[in-house]
Amino acid sequence: MKTKTKSELEKELIKLRRKITELEKSETQSKQAELENEERRLYLQAVLTNAPDAIITMNAKHKTIMCNQGAEELFGYSCDEMIGNDIDDLIAGADKFEEARDYSKLVLDGKNVSTTESVRYRKDGSPVEVMVAGSPIFIDNKLVGAVAVYTDITDLKRMKYEIEEYSQELEHKVEQLQKLNEELSQYTYAVSHDLRAPLRALINYSRFLQEDFGDKLNEIGKDYIQSIAENALYMEELVVDLLEYSRIGRIKPKTNEVDLGKLLDNIISKLHPGDNVQIILPPKLPIIQGSELHLEQIFSNLLSNAFKFNMTLKPQITVECLDKGNVWEFAVRDNGIGIDPKYFDKIFRIFQRLHTQEEYEGTGIGLAIVKKAIEEQGGTVWVVSAPNKGSVFSFTLPKK
Ligand code: ADP
Numbered sequence: 001m002k003t004k005t006k007s008e009l010e011k012e013l014i015k016l017r018r019k020i021t022e023l024e025k026s027e028t029q030s031k032q033a034e035l036e037n038e039e040r041r042l043y044l045q046a047v048l049t050n051a052p053d054a055i056i057t058m059n060a061k062h063k064t065i066m067c068n069q070g071a072e073e074l075f076g077y078s079c080d081e082m083i084g085n086d087i088d089d090l091i092a093g094a095d096k097f098e099e100a101r102d103y104s105k106l107v108l109d110g111k112n113v114s115t116t117e118s119v120r121y122r123k124d125g126s127p128v129e130v131m132v133a134g135s136p137i138f139i140d141n142k143l144v145g146a147v148a149v150y151t152d153i154t155d156l157k158r159m160k161y162e163i164e165e166y167s168q169e170l171e172h173k174v175e176q177l178q179k180l181n182e183e184l185s186q187y188t189y190a191v192s193h194d195l196r197a198p199l200r201a202l203i204n205y206s207r208f209l210q211e212d213f214g215d216k217l218n219e220i221g222k223d224y225i226q227s228i229a230e231n232a233l234y235m236e237e238l239v240v241d242l243l244e245y246s247r248i249g250r251i252k253p254k255t256n257e258v259d260l261g262k263l264l265d266n267i268i269s270k271l272h273p274g275d276n277v278q279i280i281l282p283p284k285l286p287i288i289q290g291s292e293l294h295l296e297q298i299f300s301n302l303l304s305n306a307f308k309f310n311m312t313l314k315p316q317i318t319v320e321c322l323d324k325g326n327v328w329e330f331a332v333r334d335n336g337i338g339i340d341p342k343y344f345d346k347i348f349r350i351f352q353r354l355h356t357q358e359e360y361e362g363t364g365i366g367l368a369i370v371k372k373a374i375e376e377q378g379g380t381v382w383v384v385s386a387p388n389k390g391s392v393f394s395f396t397l398p399k400k
Helices: 006-050 069-075 087-091 093-108 155-216 221-246 260-271 293-310 366-376
Strands: 056-061 064-067 114-123 127-139 142-152 256-259 279-282 287-290 316-323 327-332 381-386 389-397
Touching: 056 069, 069 142, 069 316, 087 093, 093 114, 093 127, 093 142, 127 155, 155 221, 155 279, 155 381, 221 366, 256 260, 260 293, 287 293, 293 316, 293 327, 293 366, 366 381, 366 389
Parallel strands: 279 316
Antiparallel strands: 056 064, 056 142, 114 127, 127 142, 256 287, 316 327, 327 389, 381 389
8 A cells, every 4th residue: 555645644634624624514504403493393382372262283184283272271171182183073062073074174175265153162061152264284285284273252252142132222223213203293294284274263263353343442452363363373384384394204205307497596586585685596507316395495495594594785695506426515605694603503403593583583493394305315414604704504415
């Protein structure tokens, strides 16, 4: 054997040293990887343990491999009791066994199955309502098992049940209220209807008294009869308005295409506003789908109020109409006495007036009719005003 020279030996030594360093390096790297793997494993273990739901993993033969604390808490079995067993045998119960089997079969066939609501049984036999979610586990495209997540939905179901009960109760109350409302409206209608004939008689007889026996009465007697006639007339006005109010909602009016331009011209000529009153209409008013009767009630009351509650020498009323997509928005603007905002709600209530009969005549039903007619057609009404600053009554009407 040839003896190696000194330089050859030195070269080999260098090579050997290099190899040792490489080996040391790769050992450190694999230790590092091992550490990282252990860390990852512990992290996943912690996620599984601390998850609020019951999580159970199983192998391809449906035997439990792993379970978490949530599963122990929900079903009352320890992990030792679950591991190695078919979970359906433990918790599905006789009534849900088939269903659970079918579900597991689908998951272990590699299908992603949507969550389902069901019942499972605890170790003590008590049922628990759960939401079950199952999903297959693949490693390198090979199905190795499945994971099942069970969420306790007892509270959720109880809340759902309570909400259903409340809404049923509410529906019942609404029905009762609707019935009462209907009865009340029928009662109002019947009373006001029946009051009309005796009232008419009272008005006529007080007129006959004035005409036939007026000269036999002194001034006080004449004043009394005059007062009876005026009050009976006012009562008739009230009864007529009340009848009109009770009709809205009780009888469904016909809806058809209404030419608003024509309708407003008719209303204005019927109201006789006086030469000093200026009413400005939009240059073009649309033809809209609605109840002509309701539209007449709305505009007629708003327009008559606009010049009635007006002390200026030149009352000016402007009607506005805006196309707001799904709804029409109308406004009736005046330069009248205005309204204190604290009365905005009150004035829409029946019989609520802010003035005496001597100051401004009226029955206090007009705006209640307006509100009811607008709401009956699915719209809303509101007012913007201030004392001595005029008022703007706006309302919407859905197009459909
Ligand atoms: P009435 O006109 O018969 O008094 P309404 O229901 O139409 O009854 O109106 C209720 C009250 O609202 C009126 O008494 C009045 O005080 C106030 N009001 C209504 N419209 C106007 C208006 N355009 N300007 C000022 N006040 C108004």
